[in-house]
Amino acid sequence: MSLLIDILFFMAALFITVIGMVVLFLFFVYLHDRLQTRNAIYRNYPVLGHMRYILKELGVFFRSYFFAADREELPFNRFQREFVNNMADNKGGVIAFGSGYNLHDDSSISFANSFYPTLTEDVMHVRAVTFGSDTPNPYTTESYFNISGTSYGSMSSNAIFALSRGAKLAGAWHNTGEGGFSHYHEKGGADTVFQIGTANYGVRGENGALDYDKLTQLASKEQIVMFEIKLSQGAKPGKGGILPGNKVTSEIAKTRGIPEGQDSISPNRREDVGNGDELAELIARVKQATGKPVGIKFVLGRPQDLDEIFKSFKKHNVYPSFITLDGADGGTGAAPAALMDHVGMLLDRSLPALMHALEAHGLREQIPVCASGKLITPADIAWALAEGAVAVNSARGPMFALGCIQALQCDKNTCPTGITTHNKRLMRGLNPKVKSQRVANYITNTKKQVGYIAHATGAACARSIAKDRVIRKSHTS
Ligand SMILES: Cc1cc2nc3c(=O)[nH]c(=O)nc-3n(C[C@H](O)[C@H](O)[C@H](O)COP(=O)(O)O)c2cc1C
Structure with a gap:
């Protein structure tokens, strides 16, 4: 008691x-x-x-x-994120009762079906495309849905490995982004596009200038199939990459060729490219050093700006092996809000404008176009292909397949899903074996659905959807 x-x-x-x-x-x-x-x-x-x-x-x-309603949030709504999840989980993408998509919305996309859809027996393999046929090592691929650049640094090693392996399993290519080519890209084994960012990470000489010997060494790797010179990206035109010091680990510093623990800020533009002539000369030098296709990536500001660079290409008889056109609503690890929200053209307008300019300069066949910028669902991809792009690249679609929950913390090293953090405890949540398969499933299953759209329009493959089959209410391009 x-x-x-x-x-x-x-x-x-x-x-x-x-x-x-x-x-x-x-x-x-x-x-x-x-x-x-x-x-x-x-x-x-x-x-x-x-x-x-x-x-x-x-x-x-x-x-x-x-x-929030299913189709309400930004940058990606729940429907879009769930779509990727379902594709990644090999769930059929079949819905019942009726569409929840607002077909009466001004920005909705729909396609004109044919009286005579393609018969399953007549479905063709996707038409292959060759990049850089003027180089000693052109790259030919059927792949039209690929993984866009997200640098090692903005992304964890587990994420890079899983993306590269996922791309390999799906037969897609994987762009390095501006952070250089790491051991994790190599281990993943996908066909890789090496991006030369404005700071030349991974191919920097002593003073930060482009080191052509390093480029030649990289090009000797069979896995690296193409090079891409980045002029700008949609999320931050006029601003280089921003990697906060707490994300610059010793391994990332070594891969990039920069000091550990210090903010990694790349210049707003390439110091060696201030006009179309210098751009043409740079493309020629990189082609010479690598012997492989060399493209350029940019977000368009004004369509008339294209005239100057196209004239320079003709003057020098040097052409990029491809143009990657990024939309103003593209993603990034970190960018000033003023640029992210207010600068650059959206793909809805810039892609038709670029195709028109290429046509007007007689360069349409010579310079294939890849498009990126929130193209993560079959309708968006089919739209870009119908507009004339030969391929679509996506960064955030595959990131959702990795498990991204849109926590919007890519710049803080606190990503709860281990994708954009180097915190070992958080990275443990991302199992590269499981996630690479999800990335591959997402790419493969999404392409299957792009195929359904193509066949409904009477096209034999995704790359053959006719432009006049697109019914897009907001823009009549
Ligand atoms: C975390 C992250 C890192 C990125 N890093 C790069 C980069 O290093 N270089 C680049 O050109 N674009 C970079 N991007 C932009 C993407 O490559 C792509 O152009 C853009 O996000 C549009 O595609 P999406 O809407 O499918 O994500 C990055 C995007 C994200 C989300």
Whole structure:
């Protein structure tokens, strides 16, 4: 009995102590809030004012899980993310009862079906495309849905390995992004497009200039099938890559050729390219050093700006082996909001404009176009192919297949799914073997659905969808 009383006394004392400590803590918060001068809400509503900020943080998650409609969120809505998940899980992509897609919305995409859809027996292999037939090592591929550049640095080693392996399993190519070619790309084994960013990461000389010997060495690797000179990307035209110092590990520093732990900021543009002539000369030098196809990547600002570079290509008789056109709503690991939200043309307008300009300059056949920028569902991909792109590249589609939940923390090294972090504990969540298969499934199953659209329009393959089969209400290009 006395033991029971002792225990009750102890519990009561513990309870009073805890309550006392909480009251003391709140008293100190009260004092802090009243005395500080930076925040008016805290000063006027001490203690209680903190609820506003706590709820603001939590609101992001509550909205996403409970309140946002399926087709409402940005940058990608739940329907799009679930679509990728289903494709990655090998779930059929079949829905019932009726479409939840707002076909009456001005920006909806639909295609004109044919009276005579392609018979299953008449379905053709996808038409192959050859890049860089003027180089000693052209690259020929049927693949039209590939993985866009996301640098090793912005992405974890597990993510890079899983993307490369996933691309290999699906027969797609994988772009390195501007962070260089790492051991993880090599281990993944996909056909790789090496991106030469504005800071020349991975192919830097002593002073940061492009080292052509390093380029030649890289080109000797069979796995590297093409090179891409990055002029700009959709999320941040006029700004180079931004990798915060806490993400610059020793391995990333070595792969890029930069000091460890320091912010890795690449220049706003290539220092050696200030006009069309210099661009043509650079393409020629990189082709010479690598012997492989060399393309360029940019986001378009004004269609008339294309005239200057196309004239230079003709003057020098040097042509990029492809153009990768990125849309203004492309993604990134980190970018200033002012650029992400307000600079560059969206693909809806820039892709038709680029195709038109190529046609006008007689370069349509000579320079194949790859398109990127929120093209992650079959209709978006089919639209870009019908507009004239020979391939579509996606970064965030495959990232969703890796398990991305759109936590929007790519710049913070705290990605909860281990994709854009180098925190070992978080990276453990990303099993490259499982996720690479999901990436491959996503690519393969999505292409199957692009095929359904192609066949409904009477085309024999995805690369043959006729442009006049696109019904796009917002833009009549
Ligand atoms: C985390 C992340 C890192 C990226 N890194 C690069 C890069 O290094 N170089 C580049 O040209 N684009 C980079 N991008 C842009 C993508 O390659 C792509 O152009 C853009 O996101 C549009 O494709 P999407 O809408 O399918 O993601 C990055 C995108 C993301 C999300």
